[in-house]
Amino acid sequence: MQIEYPLVNELQLGNRLNDAVEHHRRGEFALLLSMLSNDARDMAQFQLDNDLSNDEKLYKQLDIPQPQALVCDLSQSVAINNADAFYGNGLSQFHLHQALKPEAVVTRGKYDEDLQITLSNCDLLTKLKHEQATPAITDLNSIHFLDQLATQRKISETIGNQLSAVA
Structure with a gap:
């Protein structure tokens, strides 16, 4: 066998x-x-480290910090900012913080700069369409038209009463 x-x-x-x-x-x-x-x-x-690559095993074995990130995406993680250590305690403290938790060389958002400028000039619905996260419109359709008008009338009366009380 x-x-x-x-x-x-x-x-x-x-x-x-x-x-x-x-x-x-x-x-x-x-x-x-x-x-x-x-x-x-x-x-x-x-057999704890079988899923790690050879580089990760060496980093762990020699207790070396991970390499400095080149690009930090603000939409996915919190950016490391060591400027407070520099302004508060000087250059040596900044070097210590930079050695322990290095900052990324470039910090940017989710998209390239040109696309960010374009999206900042668009309305909210266009931004949501670009991210493919459009809101559901079913909430508006569930309220009857006359109920919507009555709600708007109550809101306008409340605002009118508040403005007349201030004046």
Whole structure:
């Protein structure tokens, strides 16, 4: 009998070890344990960094900070600003903050500068259409036209009463 892949650690067995213990199957339990690797480095608790790339493993192993971000997108994350450390405590404190949490070289918004200028000159509905987040219009259609007129009349009367009380 050939097995498709060798057993390395107990995570590959799933619940089979538990079932063997629960149902008092000593032979199956011994067989499963004998099929596991003898090397302690193959056990599950030592396989924590398998999903990391080689660069990330080296950063973690040598305790090196991550490289400085080149571009910071303000719409997705909070920008790091070390200017307060410089103005408050001087250049040495700024260098310390920059070494611990480096600022991005360029900070910008979600879109390029030309598109941001164009969108800033557009109305809100056009901006929402560009982001494909148009609001649902069903709320306006659910209110009857006469109810809308009555609500607007009440609002105008309230504003008129407030203005006459001020004058």
